């Protein structure tokens with residue numbers, strides 16, 4: 568035996584019973600065991616139960632971690648971030664508070680393209696250095712797996728620089744990282760009047776190279792009229808699938824553009840944002856079992872509309888939560904803060920928010936057979952929280968309640 572968590576006040580297993588996701592009513596069932604214990608061998612969970620059923624005699628004292636007065640739950644899975652970037656955009660934040668519109672901010676040199684300019688200037692080493700700082704902060708806030716997108720390079724050289732930085736961090740850091748290629752994030756300034764040519768650059772040069780070098784698990788696109796149309800996105804994602812990358816979409820963020828229907832027809836793993844999804848889009852996601860990744864931090868930070876989370880859950884869409892951590896539209900990597908906003912603004916229950924931040928978020932990365940819940944055979948990624956019961960997690964907001972993180976079966980003091 569390598570690690571025994573004992574005397575756990577409240578264990579949230581978020582048990583899936585072997586299912587990939589939880590939908591509807593099942594999202595409210597956290598599989599709670601009071602006064603519990605969890606045994607871990609190497610990286611894997613091997614036993615879960617009540618303290619009274621645990622035979623303490625077989626445990627080595629040095630392997631025991633007393634979790635008295637602690638809530639223990641699966642590590643958070645942040646299934647949507649743009650975490651590797653350069654620079655910051657606090658000036659835009661102040662301008663928005665003073666009433667500036669997105670167009671005015673862009674006219675003053677702000678927006679995505681300002682981050683693109685800074686990323687192009689930065690070295691891979693610089694990008695890794697800031698990325699490493701953020702990743703440590705994520706772990707301290709209880710996130711044990713994170714997806715990271717490229718998309719601030721917008722040309723072959725700089726998209727590769729970002730993806731290489733992400734892949735190297737994945738090798739070097741303790742936190743698990745899932746890389747995503749997002750060449751279709753915006754049009755670079757040099758292609759402003761040659762948009763079809765940029766799409767061809769993605770499909771004919773970037774996708775084949777990135778796919779053959781296995782630099783990304785997923786390919787993502789920003790599906791929005793005026794950015795990448797549903798037809799462009801279909802073309803890019805079909806190509807990416809051919810080269811071994813699974814499809815994901817930024818869908819229905821600023822308007823209903825058909826991204827949800829496209830996600831369903833392509834068998835995408837997830838459709839993310841969904842602030843302006845239609846009833847037809849909701850139906851399509853539910854029928855195809857596509858995970859809807861909601862990003863309440865963005866709506867909060869930009870003062871935009873929220874996704875219709877209740878309609879999605881009631882229609883049977885597996886709903887996940889993520890931060891969208893990035894310098895422009897959500898400068899926060901706190902999954903518990905996202906849960907608080909989801910509960911107050913989108914009317915999720917605390918139980919639904921927890922399922923959405925763990926098991927369903929793992930499903931949004933195709934990883935829910937390995938992580939996202941505390942079940943025998945799954946990887947031992949857990950967080951210990953210094954709260955009296957799980958409802959305190961979204962309720963007592965603006966505070967980091969993480970006491971310790973167990974990553975791959977190893978206790979980290981955070």
Ligand SMILES: [Zn+2]
Pocket residue numbers: 647648649817891
């Ligand atoms: Zn995003």
